[in-house]
Amino acid sequence: MSDNAQEEKRPTLGQLFLQNLWAANTVTVTVLAVVLALVIGAILMIVSDPEVLTTYGYITSRPSDALNSSWTVVSEAYANLFKGAIVNPEAVSAWISGDGAWQPVFAPISETLTYTAPLVFTGLSVALAFRGGLFNIGAQGQATVGVILTALAGFLLPLPPVIHLIVALLAGAVGGAIWGFIPGFLKARTGAHEVINTIMLNYVALYFLSWIIIQGGVHNPERTDAISKPVDSSAQLPRLLGDDLRVHAGILLAVAATWAVAWLLDRSTFGFELRAVGANPDAARTAGISVTATYTMVMVISGALAGLGGANMVIGSTANALTPAVVAQIGFDGILVALLGRVKPWGVALAALLFGALRAGGNTMQSFSGISLELVTVLQALIVIFIAAPALVKAIFRLRAARAARLSTSMAKGW
Amino acid sequence: MSGVSTITADDVAVAEVPVSFWTRSRKVGVGFLVAGALAAVIFGALATSETVRFTLSENASGAALKINGTVGAILFGVLAAVAGAVLIAMPGKKWFSWMLGVGVIGLILSFLCWQISAAPAGQNFMPLVNMVRGTFLLAVPLIFGALAGVLCERSGVVNVAIEGQLLMGAFAGALVGTMTGSAWAGLFAAALGGAFVSLLLAVFAIRYLVDQVVMGIVLNLFAVGLTGFLYERLMQTDQQKYNQPPHFGVWEIPLLKDIPVLGPALFRGNIFLYTALILVAVIHVALFRTRWGLRTRSVGEHPTAADTLGVRVLGLRYRNVLLAGVVAGIGGASYTLLLYSFTKNMIGGKGFIALAALIFGRWSPTGALLAALFFGFADQLGTYLSAINSVIPSQFTAMLPYLATIFAVAGLVGRVRAPAADGKPYIKG
Numbered sequence: 137m138s139d140n141a142q143e144e145k146r147p148t149l150g151q152l153f154l155q156n157l158w159a160a161n162t163v164t165v166t167v168l169a170v171v172l173a174l175v176i177g178a179i180l181m182i183v184s185d186p187e188v189l190t191t192y193g194y195i196t197s198r199p200s201d202a203l204n205s206s207w208t209v210v211s212e213a214y215a216n217l218f219k220g221a222i223v224n225p226e227a228v229s230a231w232i233s234g235d236g237a238w239q240p241v242f243a244p245i246s247e248t249l250t251y252t253a254p255l256v257f258t259g260l261s262v263a264l265a266f267r268g269g270l271f272n273i274g275a276q277g278q279a280t281v282g283v284i285l286t287a288l289a290g291f292l293l294p295l296p297p298v299i300h301l302i303v304a305l306l307a308g309a310v311g312g313a314i315w316g317f318i319p320g321f322l323k324a325r326t327g328a329h330e331v332i333n334t335i336m337l338n339y340v341a342l343y344f345l346s347w348i349i350i351q352g353g354v355h356n357p358e359r360t361d362a363i364s365k366p367v368d369s370s371a372q373l374p375r376l377l378g379d380d381l382r383v384h385a386g387i388l389l390a391v392a393a394t395w396a397v398a399w400l401l402d403r404s405t406f407g408f409e410l411r412a413v414g415a416n417p418d419a420a421r422t423a424g425i426s427v428t429a430t431y432t433m434v435m436v437i438s439g440a441l442a443g444l445g446g447a448n449m450v451i452g453s454t455a456n457a458l459t460p461a462v463v464a465q466i467g468f469d470g471i472l473v474a475l476l477g478r479v480k481p482w483g484v485a486l487a488a489l490l491f492g493a494l495r496a497g498g499n500t501m502q503s504f505s506g507i508s509l510e511l512v513t514v515l516q517a518l519i520v521i522f523i524a525a526p527a528l529v530k531a532i533f534r535l536r537a538a539r540a541a542r543l544s545t546s547m548a549k550g551w
Numbered sequence: 552m553s554g555v556s557t558i559t560a561d562d563v564a565v566a567e568v569p570v571s572f573w574t575r576s577r578k579v580g581v582g583f584l585v586a587g588a589l590a591a592v593i594f595g596a597l598a599t600s601e602t603v604r605f606t607l608s609e610n611a612s613g614a615a616l617k618i619n620g621t622v623g624a625i626l627f628g629v630l631a632a633v634a635g636a637v638l639i640a641m642p643g644k645k646w647f648s649w650m651l652g653v654g655v656i657g658l659i660l661s662f663l664c665w666q667i668s669a670a671p672a673g674q675n676f677m678p679l680v681n682m683v684r685g686t687f688l689l690a691v692p693l694i695f696g697a698l699a700g701v702l703c704e705r706s707g708v709v710n711v712a713i714e715g716q717l718l719m720g721a722f723a724g725a726l727v728g729t730m731t732g733s734a735w736a737g738l739f740a741a742a743l744g745g746a747f748v749s750l751l752l753a754v755f756a757i758r759y760l761v762d763q764v765v766m767g768i769v770l771n772l773f774a775v776g777l778t779g780f781l782y783e784r785l786m787q788t789d790q791q792k793y794n795q796p797p798h799f800g801v802w803e804i805p806l807l808k809d810i811p812v813l814g815p816a817l818f819r820g821n822i823f824l825y826t827a828l829i830l831v832a833v834i835h836v837a838l839f840r841t842r843w844g845l846r847t848r849s850v851g852e853h854p855t856a857a858d859t860l861g862v863r864v865l866g867l868r869y870r871n872v873l874l875a876g877v878v879a880g881i882g883g884a885s886y887t888l889l890l891y892s893f894t895k896n897m898i899g900g901k902g903f904i905a906l907a908a909l910i911f912g913r914w915s916p917t918g919a920l921l922a923a924l925f926f927g928f929a930d931q932l933g934t935y936l937s938a939i940n941s942v943i944p945s946q947f948t949a950m951l952p953y954l955a956t957i958f959a960v961a962g963l964v965g966r967v968r969a970p971a972a973d974g975k976p977y978i979k980g
Binding site for chain 2: 335343514520
């Protein structure tokens with residue numbers, strides 16, 4: 137009798153699933169944030185298309201025109217986004233029917249992973265510092281110094297293949313570590329706020345990059361524009377699926393780095409100290425943990441990760457020489473990736489995958505639908521805005537309160 | 552309980568922490584002494600004996616302040632060293648800022664004597680009118696941006712989104728200015744554009760308690776993406792219809808425009824320059840002399856206390872953040888409604904220099920003005936040095952604002968301190 141009653145009370149797996157599905161848990165909020173961002177992106181596409189807008193001029197007389205034209209613009213763009221990021225059905229059917237090769241089938245995935253790899257590194261960099269109570273906005277600058285040293289090692293040192301690659305990667309990590317050490321040390325020693333210093337160092341690194349490119353011995357003598365010599369092929373990350381596809385070993389390193397950071401955070405003594413300092417520096421100090429040493433060390437490791445991300449940009453397949461824009465936005469994107477991944481290592485890796493996919497798809501969307509790649513930046517920013525304000529998403533979709541309280545990314549420290 | 556009240560004057564004196572000999576003033580003094588001596592030796596050795604002329608006009612002609620290059624480099628280096636020695640010998644608040652000024656100017660002049668005397672023949676002069684005008688023009692967006700920061704941060708909301716506010720202002724100004732054909736309409740739209748970014752910052756930071764630095768960074772990316780997207784969709788496809796903004800002209804101020812050097816540099820300026828300078832004065836007075844200012848500062852330092860006294864903390868924060876957006880938006884318009892049309896990401900980091908100016912200027916309007924002028928001067932100096940084929944790469948002068956801020960924040964030139972509640976959301980409870 138009592139057994140029966142208990143069994144009736146216990147919800148089935150299906151019920152649990154449905155309950156959780158519509159509760160404000162991490163996954164639901166993330167998915168809804170992406171949906172919201174895509175909706176706003178669609179609105180932007182419509183209002184910025186003069187032809188579509190004219191159909192809205194007579195929407196009261198012929199509403200179907202406006203709706204059809206809007207639908208065409210948006211659906212085509214997002215279809216291209218999907219084709220560029222995950223899989224293109226036409227390529228699959230061509231392959232099955234024997235008309236096409238296998239490469240085009242995997243090309244979107246290859247592109248996605250190519251863009252994912254550096255973002256994993258910068259995302260981990262920001263996330264690790266976050267867990268230690270530091271907001272590393274300097275991943276951009278650390279990646280910049282990383283890319284400089286990697287490239288210099290890549291074309292200045294004559295080394296045999298495997299060793300050359302390792303040295304180039306190490307150079308990137310060291311460069312990033314140095315650039316991370318400065319704000320970490322200043323924070324530990326003088327209390328100078330790392331947010332201010334990392335922002336400033338980003339620009340110092342950027343100007344240093346634009347200076348070093350045009351120096352003799354670095355600048356490519358065959359070119360008149362600001363571009364360095366190309367990195368030797370012996371220092372480049374090997375491609376995984378042949379020369380036609382751009383995916384390279386950087387993605388494997390990224391997975392390894394994710395595992396290493398996860399281990400460092402959850403299993404090592406230093407990780408414990410780092411989390412203790414991040415949670416409450418005063419309590420950590422009382423417990424005998426050296427807060428200053430931890431701050432410095434966190435920023436060194438964080439910088440090294442960002443430096444490796446930078447290394448990916450010049451010995452991966454996106455570029456093989458220094459230009460002023462060689463680092464792209466990976467440092468700033470890394471901040472978004474870390475927030476989207478809820479500052480957990482594997483979460484960061486998944487978030488980087490999403491951003492990599494958006495970026496790869498964005499390229500296709502730009503070339504086939506004429507929708508600017510900038511839309512992807514808007515989408516990424518919107519996703520993170522909604523993630524950061526789960527209360528807003530909850531209110532929009534009337535979700536039930538979350539059981540897990542780990543949604544908030546707020547650090548609320550100020551300067 | 553009489554034991555409590557038996558602390559005598561002697562006990563207090565014993566308990567007092569002994570003041571270190573190396574006060575901040577003395578440390579800075581040593582810095583200037585060393586730097587001044589090095590400048591005198593190094594710049595003096597590198598300088599040539601060409602006559603260095605600081606002309607009071609826009610070119611080589613006219614009256615000029617003259618000095619022999621080598622003599623000048625050594626003399627001004629020694630001057631900086633003397634300022635340092637004064638600081639060591641007579642540490643104290645009274646002299647500090649004066650000697651700091653003398654030291655910095657001495658070092659700069661020593662450096663300039665070297666650079667100008669080593670310039671190619673016939674270019675051994677620096678046109679002061681150009682330098683002053685360039686400094687102010689380059690400082691204008693920084694002043695607006697830093698003032699936006701002052702308004703936000705004095706009331707306790709960190710504003711890293713200055714870059715985004717400037718960019719949105721520049722974009723909205725160009726778009727609406729072109730579509731209406733009126734620069735004034737463009738200016739109004741620019742203010743709204745900046746306020747739009749501010750509104751997002753305010754709502755998410757104040758209502759949804761999102762970390763303000765995070766929100767600022769995300770909003771910058773959002774602004775870059777949104778303006779870039781609309782630029783490619785609208786402005787690139789139809790330049791004439793969307794991106795040929797009307798420009799404000801030069802407004803000369805009678806009488807004042809005839810003052811030597813300052814007249815042509817400052818009082819033949821444009822609406823943005825005048826607005827920036829007036830705003831500095833207005834915000835300074837408002838912040839330190841009015842009821843609004845007292846409330847703003849109290850909300851930024853101790854919101855709970857302010858709330859207890861009946862100040863509407865959140866309302867005031869909303870208002871100030873929006874106001875900051877308006878100010879930054881107008882600053883952004885100085886890019887598109889004065890000289891150029893809109894291009895993608897045209898602010899290019901100036902918003903972060905404005906943030907640096909805010910911090911370097913210690914969160915005060917006049918400090919922000921001086922810092923912005925200093926950064927503007929660094930920028931103008933870079934242009935000048937590359938024009939005379941200097942050995943100093945312009946990239947390094949461009950780094951100057953950022954490095955100066957790092958030094959300032961690290962406490963090497965006196966500690967800078969943010970408002971106490973800056974960045975902390977206020978939850979009424």
